[in-house]
Amino acid sequence: MSSKIAQVKTYKRPEKIPTQIFENSQDAACSVALEIAQLIREKAARGENCVLGLATGSTPTGLYKELIRLHKEEGLSFRNVVTFNLDEYYPMQPEELQSYVRFMKENLFDHVDILDINIHIPDGTLEKDQVEDYCKAYEDKIESMGGLDLQILGIGRTGHIGFNEPGSGLDSQTRLITLDHITIKDAASSFFGEENVPLKAITMGIGTIMSAGKIILMAWGEGKASIIKKTLEGPVTDSVPATYLQQHPNTAVILDEAAASELTRRTAPWLLGRVNWAEDGMIRKGVIWLSLKLKKPILKLTNRDYSDNGMIDLVTEFDTAYNINIRIFNELQRTITGWPGGKPKADDTFRPERAEPAKKRVLLFSPHPDDDVISMGGTFIRLHDQGHDVHVAYQTSGNIAVFDEDVVRFVDFVNDFHEAFGFDQATMENMFSSIRAQLKDKQPGDSDPEEVQQIKALIRRGEAKAACRYVGIPDDHIHFMDMPFYQTGLVKKKDLSEADIQLTVDLLKKVKPHQIFAAGDLSDPHGTHRVCLKAIQDAIEQCKNDGDEWLTDCYVWLYRGAWQEWGIEEIEMAVPLSPGELLKKRRAIFKHQSQKDQAMFPGHDVREFWQRAEFRNRSTAQLYDQLGLAEYEAIEAFKRYYF
Numbered sequence: 001m002s003s004k005i006a007q008v009k010t011y012k013r014p015e016k017i018p019t020q021i022f023e024n025s026q027d028a029a030c031s032v033a034l035e036i037a038q039l040i041r042e043k044a045a046r047g048e049n050c051v052l053g054l055a056t057g058s059t060p061t062g063l064y065k066e067l068i069r070l071h072k073e074e075g076l077s078f079r080n081v082v083t084f085n086l087d088e089y090y091p092m093q094p095e096e097l098q099s100y101v102r103f104m105k106e107n108l109f110d111h112v113d114i115l116d117i118n119i120h121i122p123d124g125t126l127e128k129d130q131v132e133d134y135c136k137a138y139e140d141k142i143e144s145m146g147g148l149d150l151q152i153l154g155i156g157r158t159g160h161i162g163f164n165e166p167g168s169g170l171d172s173q174t175r176l177i178t179l180d181h182i183t184i185k186d187a188a189s190s191f192f193g194e195e196n197v198p199l200k201a202i203t204m205g206i207g208t209i210m211s212a213g214k215i216i217l218m219a220w221g222e223g224k225a226s227i228i229k230k231t232l233e234g235p236v237t238d239s240v241p242a243t244y245l246q247q248h249p250n251t252a253v254i255l256d257e258a259a260a261s262e263l264t265r266r267t268a269p270w271l272l273g274r275v276n277w278a279e280d281g282m283i284r285k286g287v288i289w290l291s292l293k294l295k296k297p298i299l300k301l302t303n304r305d306y307s308d309n310g311m312i313d314l315v316t317e318f319d320t321a322y323n324i325n326i327r328i329f330n331e332l333q334r335t336i337t338g339w340p341g342g343k344p345k346a347d348d349t350f351r352p353e354r355a356e357p358a359k360k361r362v363l364l365f366s367p368h369p370d371d372d373v374i375s376m377g378g379t380f381i382r383l384h385d386q387g388h389d390v391h392v393a394y395q396t397s398g399n400i401a402v403f404d405e406d407v408v409r410f411v412d413f414v415n416d417f418h419e420a421f422g423f424d425q426a427t428m429e430n431m432f433s434s435i436r437a438q439l440k441d442k443q444p445g446d447s448d449p450e451e452v453q454q455i456k457a458l459i460r461r462g463e464a465k466a467a468c469r470y471v472g473i474p475d476d477h478i479h480f481m482d483m484p485f486y487q488t489g490l491v492k493k494k495d496l497s498e499a500d501i502q503l504t505v506d507l508l509k510k511v512k513p514h515q516i517f518a519a520g521d522l523s524d525p526h527g528t529h530r531v532c533l534k535a536i537q538d539a540i541e542q543c544k545n546d547g548d549e550w551l552t553d554c555y556v557w558l559y560r561g562a563w564q565e566w567g568i569e570e571i572e573m574a575v576p577l578s579p580g581e582l583l584k585k586r587r588a589i590f591k592h593q594s595q596k597d598q599a600m601f602p603g604h605d606v607r608e609f610w611q612r613a614e615f616r617n618r619s620t621a622q623l624y625d626q627l628g629l630a631e632y633e634a635i636e637a638f639k640r641y642y643f
Contacts, residue, residue, distance in 0.1 A: 013272060014264050015232040016246040017217075019253040021260045025220040028254050029062035032152070032216055036067065037076050039150060044080045049118075051082045051142075053151035053209070054108075055162075056100045058527070059218050060152060064108040071112045078114035082145055084138075085121040086153070086162040087203040090131070090176060092124030097446075098190055099124070122174070122202035131202065135174040139208065151212035155219050158182050159227050159240035163203035166239045170247075172205030185606075206244050215251040217242065222564050225262040228255065233264060261567075270310040277314055285569040286311055287328040288627065297628025298329045332629055335574045340379045340638075341388045341515060352573035352640075353515075353555065360514035362390045363507070367519050367532040368398040369464035370592040373471075374609050375561040376517060377585035378577040378617070379636050384472050391511050393479040394464055395504075395532045396486035399448075399456035402594050404439045407455050411435050447488070457482070459594055467591040479507060485531060496531050496538075504539035512550040520558030520566075520639060529561065540643050556641040565616045566637045568623050573640070576632040577617060586610050 013019075022028035036052070043050040054060070070076040085100060094101035101121050109119060120141060126134055142148060153161045158180050164172065165180040178200055179187075188194040209215065219228050231242040232253060238244075245251045260266055268289055269275045277283055290309055291298045299322075306315045306324075318324045334350045342348060344358035362383055366372035372380055372392055384390050415432045438449050448456065461480055468478050481503050485494045508516075518536050519529045536556075543551055557573060560566055577585065589610040590596060597608065605612055617634035625631040 015253075017232055017251050017253050019232060019255065019260075019263075021255050021257060023257055025256040026062055028218065028220070028256055029060075030066050032063050032218065032254055033066035033070060035216070036063075036150065036152075037070050037074075040076065040078070040081055043149070044077065049080050049082050049145065051084070051145045051147065051149045053148045053204070053212055054083050054085050054104065055152045055154045056085065056087070056103045057154050059154035059220060061107055063152070063218070067108065068111040076112075078112045081114055082118040083114070083120060084142055084148065084204070086151075086209075087201050088122035088124045089198040090122075090124045090126075090200045090202050092198060094125070098187075124198075124202065128176075131176045135176070135202065138174045138204075142208065142211075148212035149214070151209055151215045153209070153215060153217040153242075153245075155217060155224060155227060155231065155242050156183055157186060157223070157227055159231060159242045161206070161209060161217070161242050161245070163201040164206050164209075164241045166241060168206050168238060168241045170210070170238075170244055171207045173207055174202070174204050176200055177203055206241060210244065210248055213250065215245060215248055216254060217245060217251065218254045219259040220256045222258045222261060224259045228253075228259050229262040229264075268310075274313065277317065281569060283314065283324065284328050284331055286314065287324060288332075288569050291627050292623070295626070297626070298325050298332075299628050301325050329628065332568075332624070332627060335571055336576060336624070336630070336635075337573060338382070338576060339386065340573065340575045341383050341386055352638075357514060358387075360388045361511055362388050362515045362517070363511045363513035364390065364392045364517045365395060365519065365532065365536060366392060366464075367395050367529045368401070369394050369396075369460040370398070370467070370589065370595055370609070371519055371529075371561050372464075373467050373585065373588040373592070374613050375519065375521070376559045376575075376636050376638075377588045377613070378581045378634070379517075379559075379575045379638075381471050381581065381584055381588070382575065388515075389477075390473055391477045391479060391513070392464075392468055392473060393481055393507055394461075395481050395483050395535070396528060397453075397457035397480070397482055398460040399453050402456035402459050404442065404452075406459055406594050407439065407452055408436060410455060410459055453487075460592075463592040463594060467588045470588050470591055481507065483532070483535065486528065493528070493531070496534055500531075500535050501538045501542065504535045505542050508539055508543055509548065512548075514550075514554055516554060516556045517638075518556060518558055518641070519561055520641070521561040521563050533558075537641075537643070544643070551643075556643060557638040558641050559636070559638055565620055566639050568620070568627070570639050571620075571637045573638040574620070574624065575636045575638070576621070576630075577634040577636065579633045582614060582617065582634045586614065589613065 022031065040050045067076070071078065085104060088100045089098060092099050096102065104121060120138070122138065123134060155161060158166055160180070160183065163177055163179065163183070165177060165183065184194055184197045184199070187197045191197045227240070227242070230240050231245070234240065234243060236243045236246050265272060270286060275282060287298060287301070290301060290305060290311065293309070294301070294305055296305070301321050303315050303321045306312055306321055314324060315321055335352060337343070337352055340353065341360050341362065342353035342355050343351065344355055346355050348355040364372055364380060380390070411432050415429065435452065438452060465475065465478060483500045483503060485496050485500050488494060516536070518533055520533060521529045540551070540556070595609060614634065617636055620635040620637050621632040624635060
């Protein structure tokens with residue numbers, strides 16, 4: 001690429017709040033933790049308290065983990081720290097699983113030397129007629145401590161900060177508030193159903209938050225990208241309460257790449273200034289953006305189209321729009337293949353997969369027992385039908401996603417089965433009575449007894465086997481890993497351990513795959529996909545260090561699941577599906593009957609997983625069609641992971 005367009009970016013960023021973007025949430029959280037640590041130490045050196053406003057939820061957990069590390073390994077003391085939490089569900093007992101009192105104890109307070117007297121969290125146990133006076137006292141306590149030095153915030157999909165839902169005023173104070181239906185839906189998985197989510201919460205007000213000396217808002221993942229764009233680039237409005245932060249003189253927004261993905265500087269940096277078109281993928285990204293924006297196929301884009309949209313320097317480099325268009329059209333055309341395992345005896349120069357070996361050993365990792373067919377069921381079927389040696393590894397049992405009533409139904413079936421065939425009826429009746437008694441008294445969020453966990457795991461294992469058999473996979477090619485990090489019986493999981501990684505290493509060394517398919521869907525609400533992918537990455541590194549020769553001839557392909565799809569500019573292999581293949585994929589998904597009709601953890605999308613998958617696959621095909629490529633019924637998309 002000529003140096004005349006290989007320039008340093010000179011953005012005129014449209015974000016109205018100073019924003020830092022980190023490669024991942026871990027690096028971002030560590031950066032915020034270091035800032036907090038410096039503030040605590042500076043205040044301690046002056047003999048002053050450090051007054052922190054703290055948040056809960058999945059966003060700050062990495063921050064709290066790093067603060068704990070700083071305390072234990074680098075001597076950071078919290079003796080001078082006074083904390084005020086943003087909010088608490090109402091009503092809520094402090095020992096309940098979803099309580100923010102419990103959250104803060106488990107994720108921070110129980111692991112550092114903070115004084116109990118310095119911890120303040122809204123009280124969800126009050127009688128309703130006591131709440132108003134309590135909220136006034138909460139405000140007075142903050143003021144008596146000299147105000148908040150630093151307020152940490154996450155952000156909800158409604159744009160709420162704390163539980164200040166749309167409609168909250170700039171001057172609002174700590175108060176009882178009714179939760180928005182979207183907030184309730186987003187919380188449903190933590191409460192094991194929308195019906196269990198409290199309808200109200202006690203929250204600091206916008207005015208309380210805005211009085212802090214500094215505010216740091218953090219956001220991770222693609223699920224926050226849309227609301228982050230509105231918060232940073234949109235107008236100040238009470239319909240997106242986080243936009244009030246634009247009026248605070250000392251606010252910083254900290255994002256990972258996924259949460260920043262819809263910002264203009266990421267989607268269309270050429271609108272903000274000159275860019276480095278030589279940067280990997282930048283030309284493809286620009287041409288796809290222009291084609292979709294103008295609703296014109298790539299091959300119909302003109303010099304004027306590029307000029308009117310901040311991309312004339314690209315035309316200058318390539319002489320004509322046509323030269324750009326044909327280059328990107330060909331790049332996209334070459335991602336499409338009906339041979340995801342490689343086409344035997346074909347010229348594979350421009351194909352995403354190698355022609356040889358013609359019959360590949362394929363290892364498909366599935367974080368949950370249904371991710372394989374939901375996310376890449378069509379490709380899964382085609383790999384088998386085209387003669388490859390396909391293995392499937394179910395990384396976790398998925399047992400927490402089984403409803404209690406399904407356990408009763410299956411145990412009842414076994415009971416009747418034993419009666420019909422003359423087995424020990426007394427033993428089965430005792431088991432049936434015991435299971436029903438255990439589940440009768442169980443509260444939402446309680447850990448299942450080990451016996452119930454095993455039954456739920458068996459239910460999902462049987463469904464996974466049924467789906468594999470439908471595809472044609474032999475039983476000895478189905479691997480149930482039951483990774484230890486998942487085996488808690490609760491939504492909250494353990495950290496990834498060496499035992500998890502070793503299980504993965506052992507399977508890789510056993511199969512010695514030419515192809516690995518793994519979930520790259522990092523927006524899974526409870527992080528299971530993220531942990532499972534990390535286990536695979538670490539296992540591959542260990543195999544590399546061991547000098548395993550099979551790795552030199554192995555490609556790793558990442559698929560995405562029910563939460564989102566790869567951006568069209570990121571796709572490196574696109575596998576088209578016919579209407580019949582899409583129907584066959586649906587039937588494979590239907591084998592997972594415990595997840596049919598209603599899933600335990602649906603996220604914010606009310607559709608069933610098969611509906612989401614078909615919509616996503618059809619949408620990807622439609623995008624290829626809009627860009628001027630062949631029209632297909634559906635497309636499954638993959639991105640290669642290079643190790």
